Amino acid sequence: xxxxxxxxxxxxxxxxxxxxxxxxxxxxxxxxxxxxxxxxxxxxxxxxxxxxxxxxxxxxxxxxxxxxxxxxxxxxxxxxxxxxxxxxxxxxxxxxxxxxxxxxxxxxxxxxxxxxxxxxxxxxxxxxxxxxxxxxxxxxxxxxxxxxxxxxxxxxxxxxxxxxxxxxxxxxxxxxxxxxxxxxxxxxxxxxxxxxxxxxxxxxxxxxxxxxxx
Amino acid sequence: xxxxxxxxxxxxxxxxxxxxxxxxxxxxxxxxxxxxxxxxxxxxxxxxxxxxxxxxxxxxxxxxxxxxxxxxxxxxxxxxxxxxxxxxxxxxxxxxxxxxxxxxxxxxxxxxxxxxxxxxxxxxxxxxxxxxxxxxxxxxxxxxxxxxxxxxxxxxxxxxxxxxxxxxxxxxxxxxxxxxxxxxxxxxxxxxxxxxxxxxxxxxxxxxxxxxxx
DNA sequence: TGCATATGACTGACCAGTCAGTTATATATA
DNA sequence: TATATATAACTGACTGGTCAGTCATATGCA
Numbered sequence: 384x385x386x387x388x389x390x391x392x393x394x395x396x397x398x399x400x401x402x403x404x405x406x407x408x409x410x411x412x413x414x415x416x417x418x419x420x421x422x423x424x425x426x427x428x429x430x431x432x433x434x435x436x437x438x439x440x441x442x443x444x445x446x447x448x449x450x451x452x453x454x455x456x457x458x459x460x461x462x463x464x465x466x467x468x469x470x471x472x473x474x475x476x477x478x479x480x481x482x483x484x485x486x487x488x489x490x491x492x493x494x495x496x497x498x499x500x501x502x503x504x505x506x507x508x509x510x511x512x513x514x515x516x517x518x519x520x521x522x523x524x525x526x527x528x529x530x531x532x533x534x535x536x537x538x539x540x541x542x543x544x545x546x547x548x549x550x551x552x553x554x555x556x557x558x559x560x561x562x563x564x565x566x567x568x569x570x571x572x573x574x575x576x577x578x579x580x581x582x583x584x585x586x587x588x589x590x591x592x593x594x595x596x597x
Numbered sequence: 598x599x600x601x602x603x604x605x606x607x608x609x610x611x612x613x614x615x616x617x618x619x620x621x622x623x624x625x626x627x628x629x630x631x632x633x634x635x636x637x638x639x640x641x642x643x644x645x646x647x648x649x650x651x652x653x654x655x656x657x658x659x660x661x662x663x664x665x666x667x668x669x670x671x672x673x674x675x676x677x678x679x680x681x682x683x684x685x686x687x688x689x690x691x692x693x694x695x696x697x698x699x700x701x702x703x704x705x706x707x708x709x710x711x712x713x714x715x716x717x718x719x720x721x722x723x724x725x726x727x728x729x730x731x732x733x734x735x736x737x738x739x740x741x742x743x744x745x746x747x748x749x750x751x752x753x754x755x756x757x758x759x760x761x762x763x764x765x766x767x768x769x770x771x772x773x774x775x776x777x778x779x780x781x782x783x784x785x786x787x788x789x790x791x792x793x794x795x796x797x798x799x800x801x802x803x804x805x806x807x808x809x810x811x
Numbered sequence: 812t813g814c815a816t817a818t819g820a821c822t823g824a825c826c827a828g829t830c831a832g833t834t835a836t837a838t839a840t841a
Numbered sequence: 842t843a844t845a846t847a848t849a850a851c852t853g854a855c856t857g858g859t860c861a862g863t864c865a866t867a868t869g870c871a
Contacts, residue, residue: 506720519783557771569733584764592806
C-alpha cells in the first residue's frame with residue numbers, strides 16, 4: 384500500500400473530516416435500532432456500519448441512550464418546519480393542497496426508511512415514555528395541527544362540508560399509516576406501489592362518501 | 598406460615614392446578630414484553646408477575662422465544678374465529694353489521710391491553726419477521742378479508758356505492774388504528790373515551806363524504 | 812415410595828462502557 | 842526542505858455487571 388502515492392492524488396488516505404461522523408453514526412444507529420430493536424442492537428454493530436470502532440462512538444455520544452435521543456431529535460427537526468410551511472402554503476387552495484400532500488406522503492411511504500422512526504418509537508414507547516411524548520408533541524401533534532388548519536380553511540372556503548375536524552384528520556392519516564404498517568412491518572402485498580392510484584381511490588371515498596347516489 | 602392450615606379452609610395451600618399456569622405466564626409475559634420490550638424484559642420479572650420462580654417457567658416453556666411464540670398464538674387464535682363468524686353473521690344487513698362492528702372495536706380499543714399484541718408485534722417485527730408474517734396471515738389478513746366480504750355484501754345489496762374495496766377497508770381500519778396508537782403508544786388525549794361519538798363522526802364522513810351538498 | 816411441582820443458587824455468554832496506547836495530520840522550528 | 846512536537850481521531854483489549862438457562866434439591870400429594 385505504501386508505494387509511491389501515484390494513484391488518487393487528491394483523495395486523502397484518511398477519508399473524512401470528523402464533523403461528518405455523528406450523522407453517520409445516527410444513520411447506522413437508526414438502521415440497527417429499527418431492525419434489531421433498541422436493546423438488542425449492539426453498539427459494535429452500529430460502529431461497524433458507520434465504519435468506526437465501538438470506542439469511537441463514545442467520543443461523540445456519552446451512552447447508547449444518548450444516541451437514541453440524538454437520533455430522534457435529528458430526524459424530527461426537519462418535520463416541524465415542513466408542517467408549519469404546509470399550512471400557510473396551502474391557504475389559497477386548501478383542498479388541492481391536501482390532495483397533493485397526501486400523494487406526496489403516499490409516495491414517500493413506499494420507502495421503508497420513512498417509517499423507520501415511527502416504528503422505532505412504537506417499539507420503545509413502553510420503556511421510554513418521554514421519547515414517545517417528545518415524538519407526539521414534536522411530530523404527530525404538529526402534523527395533526529397543520530392538517531386541521533388546512534381542513535378548517537377548506538371548510539371556510541366551502542370546498543368541503545362542515546364536519547368534525549378531528550374525524551377528518553383521522554380519515555386522512557389513518558389509512559395511509561395503516562397501509563404503511565401493513566407494508567413495511569408485516570411485509571404484506573401493498574397498494575403503496577401505486578401511490579397516485581391509492582390516493583385517488585382514497586379521495587374518491589373520502590370526498591364523495593359511500594352512500595349510493597340518490 | 599406453615600401453621601395449622603386453620604384459615605381459608607376451602608382454599609388449597611398450593612393454589613392452582615398446573616394447567617392454569619401457562620396462561621398466567623403468558624399474561625405476565627405480555628405485560629412485561631409490551632412495557633419493556635422483548636429483549637429487555639427479564640424472565641425473572643415475568644415469573645414474579647405470574648407468581649412463580651424463573652426456573653418454574655422453564656417447566657412449561659423451553660425458552661424465552663418459545664414464550665413469545667406461544668403468546669402470539671394464544672392471543673391470535675380467538676380472533677380468527679371471530680372474523681369468520683363476523684362475515685356470515687352480518688350477511689343480512691352488512692352496513693349495520695359494519696357500524697356495530699366499528700363501535701364495538703372502538704369501545705374495546707380504549708383498553709390498552711387490546712392493542713398490546715399489535716404493539717408488541719410492531720416492536721419485534723424487525724428481529725423476528727416470521728412472527729410478523731404469522732400475525733399478518735392469521736390476524737390482519739383475516740380481518741381485512743372479513744371486512745371485504747361485508748363490504749362486498751353491502752355493495753351487492755345497494756347499501757353503498759361501488760368503489761375500490763381495499764380503499765374502503767383502509768378507510769374503516771386506518772382511523773381506528775391510528776387513534777389507538779395515538780392514545781396508547783403516544784399517550785395523547787383521545788377521542789376513544791367516547792367510542793359511540795367517534796364512530797358516528799367517522800361514519801358521517803365515510804358515508805356522506807366531504808363534498809358540499811349540491 | 813414415586814411423581815409432579817417447584818425453587819435458590821449457580822454458570823457461561825454477552826455487551827455497554829473504559830482506557831492505555833496508536834496513527835494521521837497540523838504546526839513549529841531550523 | 843527535513844525533522845521535532847503537539848494534538849485530534851481513533852482502536853484493541855479489557856472489565857464489571859447482567860441475565861437466559863441449568864441443576865441439585867425440596868416439598869406436597871397419590
